[in-house]
Amino acid sequence: MKTFLLILKILRWFLGILFLLIALGLLIEQEIGASTIVLIMAVFIIPLSAQFIVNKLYPSFDRTNRILRSINYSEYNTILSTYQQNVLLLKKPLSEKKNMKCGIKIYHYTLSSIISNFHINALEVNILNDIKNYFNLSDQQIYTEKNKLAEKTLKSLIQKCYDDNRLTDAENQQIISLSTFLQFPRDRTEAIKNKVAFSLFNKILDEKISAEYLSPIKETELKQIIRDLKIDQYNIKTFISERKIRKLKLAKLLWNLDHGIFPIIYNPPILLNRDEVCYININATLIENKIVHTGYSRSSSSVSFRIAKGVNARVGGGRYRPVKENVRQIYPGNLFLTSSRLIFNAGGKSFQIPFNKLISYERQGSNFEFIVQNKNYLLRLNHIDHEILSIGIRSATRQFKDSNDQIKAKAMREISTNEILI
Numbered sequence: 001m002k003t004f005l006l007i008l009k010i011l012r013w014f015l016g017i018l019f020l021l022i023a024l025g026l027l028i029e030q031e032i033g034a035s036t037i038v039l040i041m042a043v044f045i046i047p048l049s050a051q052f053i054v055n056k057l058y059p060s061f062d063r064t065n066r067i068l069r070s071i072n073y074s075e076y077n078t079i080l081s082t083y084q085q086n087v088l089l090l091k092k093p094l095s096e097k098k099n100m101k102c103g104i105k106i107y108h109y110t111l112s113s114i115i116s117n118f119h120i121n122a123l124e125v126n127i128l129n130d131i132k133n134y135f136n137l138s139d140q141q142i143y144t145e146k147n148k149l150a151e152k153t154l155k156s157l158i159q160k161c162y163d164d165n166r167l168t169d170a171e172n173q174q175i176i177s178l179s180t181f182l183q184f185p186r187d188r189t190e191a192i193k194n195k196v197a198f199s200l201f202n203k204i205l206d207e208k209i210s211a212e213y214l215s216p217i218k219e220t221e222l223k224q225i226i227r228d229l230k231i232d233q234y235n236i237k238t239f240i241s242e243r244k245i246r247k248l249k250l251a252k253l254l255w256n257l258d259h260g261i262f263p264i265i266y267n268p269p270i271l272l273n274r275d276e277v278c279y280i281n282i283n284a285t286l287i288e289n290k291i292v293h294t295g296y297s298r299s300s301s302s303v304s305f306r307i308a309k310g311v312n313a314r315v316g317g318g319r320y321r322p323v324k325e326n327v328r329q330i331y332p333g334n335l336f337l338t339s340s341r342l343i344f345n346a347g348g349k350s351f352q353i354p355f356n357k358l359i360s361y362e363r364q365g366s367n368f369e370f371i372v373q374n375k376n377y378l379l380r381l382n383h384i385d386h387e388i389l390s391i392g393i394r395s396a397t398r399q400f401k402d403s404n405d406q407i408k409a410k411a412m413r414e415i416s417t418n419e420i421l422i
Contacts, residue, residue, distance in 0.1 A: 016046030103135025166228035214251035260408035
């Protein structure tokens with residue numbers, strides 16, 4: 001009987017391959033319909049593909065599938081007994097290979113049911129060990145089944161633990177315990193935790209700096225969030241983009257400037273007065289609109305009169321007028337904000353504006369206009385420097401008029417009681 005089945009199997013392989021070649025030939029001849037029919041026949045004749053299709057479309061045809069479908073994997077104490085009863089009811093005993101296949105699937109389904117709530121106790125561990133021993137499963141087979149479920153399960157658990165934007169010690173220990181049981185590498189577990197944690201942190205950071213200002217209280221809140229998320233605060237810069245770090249630093253600077261807390265530039269390339277401090281140095285361009293002489297234009301006039309028949313005489317004259325045009329000239333340089341004045345350093349076009357002579361300043365699109373008595377200066381700056389200069393002048397002039405700046409005093413007290421992130 002076995003010889004007959006073997007010959008039949010070989011014959012099916014031979015006919016299947018033959019039909020595949022015929023289908024290929026028909027396809028070359030552009031006989032699409034006939035080629036498709038022959039190809040379908042080949043697929044059903046070849047033993048491997050035919051068995052796969054039957055198992056997929058009609059799983060109940062496989063005795064092992066019927067057995068596995070009859071087991072309730074949430075009732076741990078009945079798994080093996082149900083399997084034993086179903087095997088005894090079979091007319092023909094299962095082969096050792098099929099019995100092993102059933103054991104692997106039963107272990108997989110039971111493990112999946114046990115870890116679905118992300119907890120595992122000693123009783124559940126014993127159930128899994130009983131299944132392993134009953135089917136004589138190897139450690140490699142157990143590792144393979146755990147590996148199929150480990151990453152997806154741990155990702156779900158970690159995401160669940162971070163739902164409230166914090167990770168408690170108990171939740172962290174739960175992750176470690178489940179990772180250890182599933183034999184999942186510790187470094188990969190930490191990588192998943194970091195990915196989820198930094199995704200949440202970046203989202204919160206965006207919300208904090210969306211208003212452009214970052215106060216010390218908000219910065220302290222970010223520091224606490226880092227601790228809640230179990231993020232390594234010493235390596236925080238490696239997980240935040242350079243663009244976001246620049247935005248965070250700018251938000252801190254704008255808050256400080258608004259509250260009269262200035263950075264100090266030591267040894268600036270300008271001469272300072274006694275007790276004068278340099279705060280800000282930014283690139284700027286002086287714009288001057290001038291009327292310049294570009295040449296002359298000539299205008300003429302003449303009179304014609306008759307001297308004799310057919311003879312006329314013309315007398316005339318003309319004059320030259322200067323031509324003038326409005327020309328814009330630009331002078332790049334550096335603008336300094338100090339504790340008592342504004343200084344623009346650009347060689348021969350340099351100027352200074354003491355605060356006590358500054359009448360007004362106004363932002364005009366990408367330009368800044370300063371009015372001093374009967375003279376005005378128009379400077380062009382980039383967008384970020386616009387914000388810095390506008391806020392800086394407001395606070396500097398406030399402190400110039402009142403050295404006892406209560407806004408700054410209150411801000412310094414707030415800074416002293418809060419933590420620095422970056």
